[in-house]
Amino acid sequence: MKNSDAAIALSALAHDKRLEIFRLLVKRGPEGYAAGVIAGKLGIPAPTLSFHIKELDRAGLVGARQDGRFIHYSANFVAMRKLVDFLTDHCCSLADESCTTDCLPAAQPARRKRA
Amino acid sequence: MKNSDAAIALSALAHDKRLEIFRLLVKRGPEGYAAGVIAGKLGIPAPTLSFHIKELDRAGLVGARQDGRFIHYSANFVAMRKLVDFLTDHCCSLADESCTTDCLPAAQPARRKRA
DNA sequence: TTCATATTTCCAGTAATATGAAAATGTGAA
DNA sequence: TTCACATTTTCATATTACTGGAAATATGAA
Structure with a gap:
């Protein structure tokens, strides 16, 4: 992933409403x-x-x-992971040795809903 | 973490140069x-x-x-993780059952450089 | 003190983004 | 066709962000 692409993705998320939209999805x-x-x-005009x-x-x-007159939007999980990876x-x-930082939280594996 | 705080963090990262700075740190x-x-x-004027x-x-x-005349800046890893968690x-x-998405990549545990 | 260096603040010009009413487009139902 | 509805585009306005030279501040060295 390029720095500029990541910046575009972050810009897209860097807005209250867009962040709400994305998390909802x-x-x-x-x-x-x-x-x-x-x-x-979310109470946003069309x-x-x-x-x-x-x-x-x-x-x-x-x-x-697209589904008839409706357009369904969904999160792109692969893109989300690439962005997190990039960060x-x-x-x-x-x-040096002094770096004991955990750089990512514990993984949340795929949800396999009760089998 | 509040949505608005996450949006502020994302805004901070949503700029080519700032993203470079953060990743460098x-x-x-x-x-x-x-x-x-x-x-x-990074070739940026002071x-x-x-x-x-x-x-x-x-x-x-x-x-x-602060270190004498110098000011050392470093990444806040806790904040970074909170942001990733929030996203x-x-x-x-x-x-429903159809969701088989891995929502986070494999964790990168703390680096324990050869003990 | 005086000086050199590190960093920040000030500032003004420029550019980019956000908002939502009104109009246009696309889609399926009658 | 005609209609109703879902969504997007257009557009004008308002707001916010970016840039870097010049000046100010802070710290340590001489």
Whole structure:
């Protein structure tokens, strides 16, 4: 991942409403929500939501799936992980013995809902 | 962590130069670099660097340690982890069986450099 | 003190982003 | 077709952020 691409992704997330949108979609999982549902849940006018969603899309953080008149948006989990990797990459690689920092939290493995 | 605080942290990282600065400090570890060293390594004029470092500081992503005339800046690893946690938190918690997404990469445990 | 260096603050010009009403587009139902 | 609805685009305005020269501040050396 390039520094400039990561900065674009971070810019996309660096906004209260867009961050709320993204986290809502992360919680939701692959199914996603229709644009109007997101707008309703977060109290955002449609044009404003569209503007923000486009930012997230441009950064590759969400995917879109058309379903009749609805467009369902969902989080791009691979992109999310790449971004997290980029931020934490090579943690302490230039440090000496003194670096005892845990560079990532304990992994949350895939959810295998009761089998 | 509050949504607004995370957005502030993401805003701080959402800039090419600041992202370079932060990643340099993440690699460097707790010792950090003096402001002038960062400016030199990344080719940033001192006032511009100071402006950007202040942004990172305001977001709590870096710490400062005065050493004579030098000020050493280092990454705040706890803040970094909190931010990553926030982004990935409750991943797929609203999803059904279909959610087989790995929500975080394999953990990189603390570096214990050959004991 | 006086000087040199490290860093920050001030400032003004420039650029980028956010907002939402109104209009346009796309899609399926009647 | 015609209609109703979902979503996006356009557009004008408002707000915020970026940049780096010049000046100010802080610290230690001579």
